């Protein structure tokens with residue numbers, strides 16, 4: 001090993017992920033030093049309560065509740081607190097002092113990434129966040145570096161382990177959302193506030209990050225259309241199964257072509273959204289079970305790429321955090337400023353209403369002659385064509401399941417509003433987007 005001085009590492013947070021990062025850093029310190037060319041010295045672990053019970057027993061002398069002082073003493077700050085504050089202020093303080101930053105905090109990167117990246121650029125420091133999207137799966141680095149010479153067309157993935165775990169158990173065991181969420185929380189997958197998982201906020205933060213990287217364009221969290229899984233019922237799961245399909249919560253980031261005659265991507269727009277979809281059971285994403293994640297990337301020259309692995313869990317996420325840490329530490333030893341991400345493409349964002357999808361609409365209707373043709377006519381009136389109809393009559397009421405051809409979200413919203421007004425329609429039971 002050369003004679004480079006020790007690198008001082010400050011760890012903020014010793015929860016599910018932080019305690020595993022501390023453990024691995026202490027257990028494998030010699031290996032990391034050999035990879036980096038300098039020792040990585042864990043100088044302190046910022047916690048809220050020195051006596052709290054933790055997943056891992058940590059050396060008492062490293063624990064501190066004075067996070068500001070800890071940050072001021074470090075070359076590299078690893079933030080695993082979660083939430084916006086005080087994480088944002090502490091990281092801005094670290095960057096202002098010239099330290100590099102590693103974080104797994106997708107909520108923070110989605111909401112304040114540009115602010116952190118700008119602060120890093122001023123001092124030539126680096127912000128690394130591989131763990132923020134799809135946990136252990138390398139996806140940030142491939143989008144930022146490996147695919148920087150290609151044109152990404154689409155990123156579609158299961159990026160929230162908790163909701164995948166819940167939907168998987170609804171399919172395989174008929175469990176309720178509540179009981180599966182309790183298990184996911186126990187296993188360390190769920191966010192501190194699990195509303196972030198089940199309402200799709202966590203996946204939407206990840207969609208923001210993925211879209212910004214994939215399209216070299218700042219995609220604000222406020223522009224991501226978001227729907228969670230609280231509207232997914234056991235009836236919807238049963239109906240999907242009868243049709244040989246599986247329900248999943250997915251994030252879709254797409255580059256929407258400007259249209260015929262526009263050369264070389266000129267006029268393209270981008271869109272990012274999170275919502276449940278219905279997939280054929282044979283689709284590769286349907287095979288992503290339990291809390292696993294998978295991300296498909298389609299790029300113009302590379303074609304389809306698939307990234308699969310653990311998207312949540314303490315040790316799994318710690319792997320990505322430590323990968324960032326080793327990579328940043330190597331740069332310290334080699335010298336030179338950190339690499340800044342690029343958002344120079346500045347592609348315009350397409351409104352959600354212009355996004356195209358096939359939909360399946362389940363309705364309870366009066367079981368009377370002629371109802372089907374009235375409804376089909378009403379749907380057609382709004383410029384949406386019906387591809388398939390399934391009918392199921394039970395106790396004098398009929399369930400009608402309409403599969404549409406591809407239509408814009410705006411047209412589908414008009415169809416749903418019109419169906420709600422239609423006397424023969426008792427209620428709209430569910431609406432789900434179909435993926436082939």
Ligand SMILES: NC(=O)c1ccc[n+]([C@@H]2O[C@H](COP(=O)([O-])OP(=O)(O)OC[C@H]3O[C@@H](n4cnc5c(N)ncnc54)[C@H](O)[C@@H]3O)[C@@H](O)[C@H]2O)c1
Pocket residue numbers: 012013014015016017018046047048049067080081082083085086104105106107131132135188189190191192311312313314317
């Ligand atoms: N758990 C996962 O599977 C996973 C996966 C990927 C990313 N992440 C992200 O990693 C981060 C940490 O997640 P986690 O699951 O370890 O959360 P956690 O709730 O288990 O741990 C966070 C810890 O930080 C501490 N903390 C919070 N605010 C503090 C403060 N002001 N001062 C001192 N300590 C404070 C908490 O007491 C807790 O021990 C989050 O940003 C999360 O989104 C988690």
Ligand SMILES: N[C@@H](CCO)C(=O)O
Pocket residue numbers: 132134135159160161162163189190191197202311312313
């Ligand atoms: N709560 C998140 C953790 C990983 O980001 C999930 O369930 O995927």
Ligand code: NA
Pocket residue numbers: 130131132133134135136137138139140320
């Ligand atoms: Na990752």
